[in-house]
Amino acid sequence: MTDHSALLHETLAAIAQAGDEAALESVRVAALGKKGTISALLATLGKMSPDERRSAGAAINALKDEVSAALDARRVALKSAGLQARLEREALDVSLPVRRAGVETGRIHPISQVLDEITAIFADMGFAIAEGPDIESDDYNFTKLNFPPGHPAREMHDTFFFAPDDKGERKLLRTHTSPVQVRTMLTQKPPIRVICPGRTYRCDADQTHTPMFHQVEGLVIDNSATLANLKWVLEEFCKAFFEVPHVAMRFRPSFFPFTSPSMEVDIQCRRSGGEIRFGEGEDWLEILGCGMVHANVLRNCGLDPDVHQGYAWGMGIDRIAMLKYGLPDLRDFFDADLRWIDHYGFKPLDIPSLAGGLSGS
Numbered sequence: 001m002t003d004h005s006a007l008l009h010e011t012l013a014a015i016a017q018a019g020d021e022a023a024l025e026s027v028r029v030a031a032l033g034k035k036g037t038i039s040a041l042l043a044t045l046g047k048m049s050p051d052e053r054r055s056a057g058a059a060i061n062a063l064k065d066e067v068s069a070a071l072d073a074r075r076v077a078l079k080s081a082g083l084q085a086r087l088e089r090e091a092l093d094v095s096l097p098v099r100r101a102g103v104e105t106g107r108i109h110p111i112s113q114v115l116d117e118i119t120a121i122f123a124d125m126g127f128a129i130a131e132g133p134d135i136e137s138d139d140y141n142f143t144k145l146n147f148p149p150g151h152p153a154r155e156m157h158d159t160f161f162f163a164p165d166d167k168g169e170r171k172l173l174r175t176h177t178s179p180v181q182v183r184t185m186l187t188q189k190p191p192i193r194v195i196c197p198g199r200t201y202r203c204d205a206d207q208t209h210t211p212m213f214h215q216v217e218g219l220v221i222d223n224s225a226t227l228a229n230l231k232w233v234l235e236e237f238c239k240a241f242f243e244v245p246h247v248a249m250r251f252r253p254s255f256f257p258f259t260s261p262s263m264e265v266d267i268q269c270r271r272s273g274g275e276i277r278f279g280e281g282e283d284w285l286e287i288l289g290c291g292m293v294h295a296n297v298l299r300n301c302g303l304d305p306d307v308h309q310g311y312a313w314g315m316g317i318d319r320i321a322m323l324k325y326g327l328p329d330l331r332d333f334f335d336a337d338l339r340w341i342d343h344y345g346f347k348p349l350d351i352p353s354l355a356g357g358l359s360g361s
């Protein structure tokens with residue numbers, strides 16, 4: 001009788017070493033496949049005498065059974081190890097917090113918020129929006145607005161000028177939104193009722209001035225446009241914007257080249273302990289300039305002052321944003337500091353409306 005222990009030992013070792021199911025299958029084929037070592041042994045039985053066959057057959061079948069059992073056991077072990085590895089690879093920590101969507105984490109800048117609030121208020125009064133470019137001509141920024149060349153009021157604007165172009169024209173960064181009045185009167189027929197929000201530029205920087213800032217201009221050209229109407233529009237605006245039922249306003253005579261008469265407007269407030277409240281108190285705070293559009297401006301923009309009349313005003317957006325939301329330093333507006341915007345910013349889906357509330361909650 002042949003000793004099969006070497007073959008058994010070798011095959012069991014190969015089974016133990018098979019690292020995956022494919023390797024195990026190769027070991028099975030090498031032992032039990034058609035041309036396998038154990039199959040070859042079984043094939044020898046046919047040539048044996050009945051006695052030899054009985055003892056050799058029992059030994060070979062025992063060998064085959066042991067190998068088959070080892071193969072099965074290893075297959076089960078490899079399967080469960082594979083499953084375990086996959087479970088570990090694809091593990092999900094269901095206790096981790098869900099990542100919040102952009103619309104929940106993004107914030108609207110206070111300037112954009114205030115701009116939306118202003119737009120909501122004036123749209124409700126029937127005003128349209130007019131826009132103009134940041135780079136303006138001297139003519140639209142000054143001359144057509146009745147600042148004659150060499151007039152001292154030009155010097156007060158701390159203008160950023162560009163180098164003269166081929167035609168010798170010196171463009172500038174608009175110092176106020178008033179040139180949009182000019183553009184509107186030159187292109188639209190009265191009655192005109194527009195607000196013109198936008199960026200403006202002056203060479204100036206401290207806690208309450210930045211070289212780029214924002215203004216909103218208002219312009220009404222209509223035969224019923226009077227100072228009384230202007231006063232009503234501004235009062236209604238202030239009540240709606242500061243979200244108070246009453247607000248006292250003071251109109252002081254002033255000078256702007258493009259309006260006559262011209263006024264500056266203060267609103268009533270109370271300052272206490274670094275805080276400021278509107279609609280009460282004995283203090284006054286200047287918030288805007290306004291007046292009846294000067295006859296020269298109407299004429300410069302193609303309107304006959306004997307036929308047309310109107311009023312205009314101009315207001316700093318950054319300033320009223322600081323006042324309404326208690327923001328102490330204007331320079332923070334332009335620092336792009338995420339911590340600041342997270343704290344002072346507004347939720348994107350709280351859209352300001354007169355019906356739903358301007359400043360949200």
Ligand code: DAH
Nearest residue numbers: 176259289290291312313314
């Ligand atoms: N443009 C002026 C400025 O920047 C503000 C202003 C005052 C605009 C009176 C007006 C106005 O339309 O009527 O200082």
